[in-house]
Amino acid sequence: MANPLEHCADCVELLGEYIDGSLPPERAEALEAHLSLCPPCITFVRTYKATRALCRHKLAREMPAELKSSLQAFLAKNVPGYRTPGDGGGEKN
Amino acid sequence: MADTPTRTAPAEVREQEQPGQVPDVELVRKAQAGDAAAFAELVGRHQRQLYRLALRMTGSEADAQEVLQEAFLNAYQKLPNFRGEAQFSSWLYRIAANSALMRLRRKRRAPDALTDQPLELQGPRFSAEGYLDPAPLSDWSQRADEKMMDRELGTAIDQAVAGLPDDYRTVFLLKDVDGLSNEEIAGALDLTVPAVKSRLHRARLALREKLGEFFGE
Structure with missing residues (x-):
């Protein structure tokens, strides 16, 4: 077991890379050791992750179908030989 | 263990090169040789992520549409110069980002200057000893x-x-x-x-x- 990070400030500073899975293993272990001793930081981690999930749910955008159509029409007009999906080229899914 | 990290990237929305598909680099080579269907395939693979980039940079659906058209046409015209030193997607994103920036400048809505100096954004506060202060009391x-x-x-x-x-x-x-x-x-x-x-x-x-x-x- 790694020595726990001493301060919450160190824990918070590393949280971004920890959540993204890019923190080196020994630093992640030190952070987890801190979490095992620090309920406020556990709450902080959970709400940090919830923030990301809420924003993703609220703000995710799909490309509108009409925009796909207008892009295809634009490229068919401006790129010689360009074929729209209806006649054999373009988007697969 | 108190909590577990999310180790999977938020990538459920991605639709780029998939296992078993013809690699981008092969489609680029065909497109460079004049195969418009290969270029159409590249457009299909990358249009959604390029749309998101354009939308996030300009903040406008209408601008995103213009950026997307301009970016793909620019990419087609510059394709002979693409040497494959970077990933095709990175090269494409850069073209779209430049198009979005030019559009913002034309509209005098240039984004805040990029700076290496961290801005004073609101964040958690800590005691002199480095502990969360106030500690979050509510797990919402x-x-x-x-x-x-x-x-x-x-x-x-x-x-x-x-x-x-x-x-x-x-x-x-x-x-x-x-x-x-x-x-x-x-x-x-x-x-x-x-x-x-x-x-x-x-x-x-x-x-x-x-x-x-x-x-x-």
Whole structure:
């Protein structure tokens, strides 16, 4: 077991890379050791992750179908030989 | 173990090169040789992520449409010069990002200057000893699930995200909402990967504070 990070400030500073899975293993272990001793930081981690999930749910955008159509029409007009999906080229899914 | 990290990237929205597909590099080679169908395939693979990049940078559906058209036409015209030193997607993102920036400048809505100096965004406070102060008393993450569809929460999210500086907001949206990688974002926005990580983390901290206020933390 790694020595726990001493301060919450160190824990918070590393949280971004920890959540993204890019923190080196020994630093992640030190952070987890801190979490095992620090309920406020556990709450902080959970709400940090919830923030990301809420924003993703609220703000995710799909490309509108009409925009796909207008892009295809634009490229068919401006790129010689360009074929729209209806006649054999373009988007697969 | 108190909590587990999310180790999977938010990439469920991605649709780029899939296992078993013809690699981008092969389609590029065909397109460079005049195969318009191969270029159409590249457009199909990358249009959604390019749309998200354009939308996040310009903040407007109409501008995103113009940027997308301009970017793909530019890419087609510049294709003979593409040497494959970078990934095709990175090269394409850079073209689209430049198009978006030029459009913003024409409209005199240039984004806040990119700077390496960290901005004073709201974040957690710490005691002189380095402990959270005040400590978060309320774990509102459980209530967050229940309030996913809450209209007032939606408004609070919109306002909190709108309050971020332009480049912090763009990085946050591209990474946490749209699922681009740090490397893709760095390439498109002409930032270093550490700068992307820093902006992302600061943006998340600031948004967590705002949502904490909403939940009465």
